[in-house]
Amino acid sequence: MEFFATSSAPARQRTECAIVGVYDKGVLSETASELDSRSGGRLAKLVKKGDLRGKPGDVIILADLDGGPCERIVAIGLGVKGAFNRKQYRRALNAALTAIAKTNAREAINYLALEVVKDADSYTLARIAAEVAGNSAYRIPDHKTANKRPKSRLTKLGVSTTRSDRSSVERGLEHGRGIVAGMSLMRDLANQPGNVCTPSYLANAAKTLAREYRAIKTRILNEADCRKLKMGSFLSVTAGTDEPARLIVLEYYGAERSKAPVVLVGKGVTFDTGGISLKPPPGMDEMKFDMSGAACVLGTFRAIAELNLPINVVGVVPACENMPSGRATKPGDIVKSMSGQTIEVLNTDAEGRLILCDAITYARRFKPDTLIDIATLTGACVMALGNQMSGLFSNDDELSNALAEAGKRADDRAWPLPIGEEYAEGLKSNFADMANIAGREGGAITAACFLAKFTDGLKWAHLDVAGTAYQSGANKSSTGRPVPLLVDYLINR
Structure with missing residues (x-):
């Protein structure tokens, strides 16, 4: 438009x-x-x-x-x-x-x-x-053969203003246009069914971004590459599926290369059955949205490239499926993460943290100024905050405040929640350095505490968007959140 x-x-x-x-x-x-x-x-x-x-x-x-x-x-x-x-x-x-x-x-x-x-x-x-x-x-990319949703004929919108405010309005329209471009890409990806939007499909979407925008560079790592990197935690999630996993790396340099980048890590589980810890059938179709964090990263890259923001940003997306089979990881199995820490997998449906921890470790090679991960991580966050606000966790108060303020400005709010050793106690294991789940209480917090074990020395924040990235029911579809929050944060950097 x-x-x-x-x-x-x-x-x-x-x-x-x-x-x-x-x-x-x-x-x-x-x-x-x-x-x-x-x-x-x-x-x-x-x-x-x-x-x-x-x-x-x-x-x-x-x-x-x-x-x-x-x-x-x-x-x-x-x-x-x-x-x-x-x-x-x-x-x-x-x-x-x-x-x-x-x-x-x-x-x-x-x-x-x-x-x-x-x-x-x-x-x-x-x-x-x-x-x-x-x-x-916006219209979702449906696969109907008839009765397709009619497109709006409106192609041009003006905003009335005074002469003195005209430059501010033009800047607002430009930023809004970039945000919409990012949200639309996120929604297009997340709204596709799991048999279309596979890890390879996400990788190809990243390659398409690099072809469309010269400022974006993309690199795709396959499972063999991930084994060489000793990403045992990531690969444990994809063990039960025939669909090959991909680690997608995007780089955008809008500033001098010497300036440390902001790194965005997005959870890319393109379909989540829960693995051996199988989910109940009702609502399982919505697990195609479990790659919303990955889609958000790609959407954010599209937005910042549209806007030519003078900032360096790196995206890391671990993309895979979580399926049950004779090869799948079993409850009680122990895996070794890229960081060298071992993890007892007590629940294979707590898989998002298993792929994110290796992606966070991989991201260290970019020497980030700031690292933010985005994930539809826990149903517990939905219980805590509903569908209105994303959960915000951080080991840095300044970063937490900046993201919360960005959410307010963008009408895409996130609510700060605590992390701390008292919450991490439940992650202790008799057999490994940690377990991948704790008890039911404070589930969104203990999931964040798990990720925090891989962030020593990093300025890090985690956005749990399980309640905000998509909506259920008759209007089931991706919302495009939290692209507005992240783009606002990056604009104000």
Whole structure:
């Protein structure tokens, strides 16, 4: 989708759709009032009749307009004036674009960005507009032979602004466009079924990124390479499947090579049956989303390459399946990680940490300034935080605060949770250096504590996105999170 900023007066700006706001009790916004005077007072008449009350989510489209600069006026209820905030702005704009998608309009202008929105400047409102428009236009890559989801005809969205704020709006639109590009790639990958999106498919997606963006370099390691590196923990997860594992390495250099990179490590289990510790059948189909951390890394790389960010970033993605077979790792088996530490595998369904620990060790060769891993790691995190916030764990308060603030700015929030030796006690093993699970209590925390055993000397954070990376039910699909959080963090670096 194409985005542009405009500082022309609404009464003179020609457009197919003008998106304007109406506050509670039918109070027209300044822009709505200005356009209404050019359209014979149609909005005011609807207010008088009680058909336009300004309740949040209300949508009315006026199409048969005589005179005036716009072909359609899309009036959106904004609720109580003075209480209009970022969340309501996002919802109002989404409602408007959903309504416009049912028309033949190919272009629209968002005048809601001229309203006073709590905790949002012109840059933020423009960025949100680009994100909402991009996500509204997104369609999952379904495999239906008929009744495919119709695509929105809207291809161009303008954001109205003042002359003084125009540069901030243009910057916000550009950043929003990059974030949407990253989210769309993540969603495209994660929404594919497990028989399509295999480790090799992810590796090819990384190669495609390198062909599309000269700043990205990709290297793919096969299982033989991983054996030479002594990645016994990673390879123990893929032992039961016929689908070969891949270690995907991406490098993006937007700054001087001498500057230490941020390393992103993404869990890439393209399908997780649980292995010998088999999952119950209900909901197992959703385990195609267990590679969301990997998809997030690829999506983030696409975003930063689109934006040409002046920063160095490395991605490390261990990609594999977790399947049961006669060759599969068994509960009680002991494996040796790349770090040399041994692990007693008490539960083969706690496999994400087994592949991440070797990927973290491998990432040390890049001498990272910061390392962040992203994983749909634990159902316990969903129990703790629901589907609203990602779990955030870190051994560095400054990094934790920076990621939490990025989440707030991006409306992609993460909530800090503790790690510590008292939680790691349950990982002790009589037979190895550690076990891969502890008790049921604090499961998201003990999983993070396991990963922390491989991060000595690193500035490290772990994002558990099991509850936020995808949604279940009738609207089952990838959300594209936490690409917005990570891109915001990298922009502000």
